[in-house]
Amino acid sequence: MTDEPIQKARSPFIEAWEMFARNRSAVAGLIILVLISLGAVFGPALYPTDPFDMVWAPFSPPGDAGFIFGTDYLGRDLLAMIINGARVSLIIGLAAAVVSIVIGVTIGALAGFYRGIIEEILMRITEFFQVLPTLLFSMVIVALFGASLPMITLAIGIVSWTAVARITRAEFLRIRELEYVMASRASGTKNAKLMFRIILPNALPPIIVQSALMVGSAILFEAGLSFLGLTDPNVVSWGQIIGSNRQYILDASYTVTIPGLAIFVTVLAISLVGDGLNDALNPKLRSR
Amino acid sequence: MSDPLLKVQNLRIELTTRDDVVPVIDDLSFELAAQESISFVGESGCGKSMTALAIMGLLPEKIGRVASGSIIFDGEDLTQASEDRLREIRGNDISMIFQEPMTSLNPVYTVGEQIAEVLRAHQGLGQQAAWTMAEELLDAVRIPNAKRRVSDYPFQMSGGQRQRVMIAMALACKPKILIADEPTTALDVTVQAQIFDLLNDLRRQTGTSIIMITHDMGAVAEMSERMIVMYAGRGAEIGGVDEIIEKPLHPYTQGLIACVPHILATVSAERERLLEVPGIVPSLREFGKDQCLFASRCPVRTDICLQKRPPIETDPSGHSVACWHGKDAS
Structure with a gap:
């Protein structure tokens, strides 16, 4: 054995980033997402109009009297509402995704690792949650426990974890049979460590992709709930703007169109990023 | 003679298959002394790996179980030990290296982290001490530039290097027994020789007993003092390596030895046709039968071979064979 120059270690993260960067639409999605997030964080400070204040005549079309997006049926500044709504939508999207993950x-990890009766029970529970109509179920939760932000987040999380559980279980079933898991067992590793330190890190890529997509669907879900009026009346969210203005859709279509576009663009951006992550993290798509 | 380090007695392991319960290991007994190296030889599907997994307590859950017999390690019956106790023993007193070095290391951690992990779990070493020790171990298994390679990921190493890492991991806690399940099958011939040298040196230094599982007769001759020839879950022949290679008693052993190709000095020399053992290992369904399981492939078969399982006969030197015709062989 000679002292040949050792190949430079390339971090898996850098490699994944390079794959991601190669996907142009994913990068576009990421840029849009960053802009929206910046807007949600700093927007209210830069544009301090209170979204609940009546600032001008109702139904002023966009551009009227300097209000870029116009005003809604109560004469509130639509731009201020969109900016503040971004916060709520993004927070709920992220938090609900975290809950469901x-x-x-x-x-999924318990079912895939222990197999047998534990798997049977857990997967039947998962299937039970899968066949429930999700919107209806979350409406029941919110209606029962009150329409506060944490409760809405929890409700969305509770109805959307099944896909993650199934993906995690599938990955665990595959990985638990691999030799390095056996080798790790053979060196006396405890079950909890096997599950979360040995197997889980190897199962992460598809879970990460799924969670990225889930942020998008959680935002849609929240919009759906607030459209139906199941929302915290003390905060503005995009769905809520659409919901409260829906009667005037024929007279002032922009009050519904603008928040609708905001949701559309955000969810699209998240989906593009999720798609890019899939390319970057899925070894089967590598080096094409 | 003092008590052996490991004593396996009348071990019977049953696997639950779709339609039946079959004994994949049937009435196997052997002993392993401290610092001794013993080899298991046989074709695929003869139960070599099952024996190793049984010693580790890692039989496939819910499918395999030790039906009877005992595995006595250092005075303790491992078949009766609790899962927690087994976990303490694994990696610490008995450790194992696997056939496939390419897939036996966890791809998301550096090799140093993986070696240090074992040390932390069993020896209670701190983060820093374990890391330093991991460096030393990598150096001990002759990985060049160990100080830098210790923070490499497995995918940055070659097969031989990964197997060295596996060996470093297995020997980290100075186990009393190292089980090597076909440690070189996946490697180049030149690398194989290096790995054998390494294992031999480490055995000399640490005094670890080695159980080798292989189907390479050359490896057996190089590595072990004694060998166990397994056939269809039963011990066919047990004895000293030199003795068995010199004078194999069981027709299966004779077949295996005849299978090893010899390199001839001149190309023009008359080459003997390479022999094979005709037929295949019987299917699992046949395993429990009261007959000689090798009978279907045996050149010296007689009626009794099909009627009754041959008893194990041991001569004074400790060379034992399970064959009706073992005595009249050679």
Whole structure:
């Protein structure tokens, strides 16, 4: 054995980023997402109009009297509402995704690792949640426990963890049979460590992709709930703007179109990023 | 003679298949002394790996179980030990290296982290101490530039290097027994020789007993003092390596030895046709039968071979064979 120059270690993260960067629409999605997030974080400070204040005559079309997006049926500044709504929509999207990942990964990991009766029970529970009509179920939760932001987040999380659980279980079933897991067992590793330190990191890529997409669907879900009026009346969200203005859709279509476009662009951007992550993290798509 | 380090007695392992329960290991007994190296030889599907997994307590859950017999390690019966106790023993007193070095290391951690992990779990070493020790171990298994390679990921290493890492991991806690399940099958011939040298040196230094599982007669001759020839879950022949290679008693052993090709000095020399053992290992369904399971492929078969399982006969030197015709062989 000679002292040949050792190949430079390339971090898996850099490699994944290069794959991601090669996908142009994903990069576009990421840029849009960053802009929206910046707007949600700094927007209210830069544009301090209170979204609940009546600032001008109702139904002023966009551009009227300097209000870029116009005003809604109560004369509130639509731009201020969109900016503040972005916060709520993004926070709910992220938090609901976190909730469903925590539930889904835990259940999927236990089922896939222990197999047998535990798997049977957990997967039947998962299937039970899968066949429930999700919108109806979350409406029941919100209606029962009150329409506060945490409760809405929880409701969305509770109805959307099943996909994560199934993906996690499938990955665990595959990975638990691999030799390095056996080797790790053979060196006396405890079950909890096997599950979360040995197997889970190897199962992460598809889970990450799924969670990215889930942020998008959680935002849509929240919009759906608030459209139906199941929302915290003390905060503005995009769905809520659409919901409260829906009667005037024929007279002032922009009050519905603008928040609708905001949702559309955000969810599209998230989906593009999710798609890019899939390319970057899926080894089967590598080096094409 | 003092008590052996490991004593397997009348071990019977049953696997639950779709339609039946079959004994994949049937009445196997052997002993392993401290610092001794013993080899298991046989075709695929003869139960070599199952024996290793049984010693580790890692039989496939819900499918395999030790039906009877005992595995006594250092005075303790492993078949009766609790899962927690087995976990303490694994990696610490008995450790194992696997056939496929390419897939036996976790791809998301550096090799140093993986070696250090074992040390932390069993020896209670701190982060820093374990890392330093991991460096030393990599150096001990002759990985060049160990100080830098210790923070490499497995995919940055070659097959031989990964197998060295596996060996470093297995020997990290100075186990009393190292089980090597076909450690070189996936490697180049030149690398194989290096790995054998390494294992031999480490055995000399640490005094670890080695159980080798292989189907390479050359490896057996190089590595072990004694060998166990397994056929269809039963011990066919047990004895000293030199003795068995010199004078194999079981027709299966004779067949296996005849299978090894010899390199001839001149190309023009008359080459003997390479022999094979005709037929295949019987299917699992046949395993429990009260007959000699090798009978279907045996050149010296007689009626009794099909009627009754041959008893194990041991001569004074400790060379034992399970064959009705073992005595009249050679």
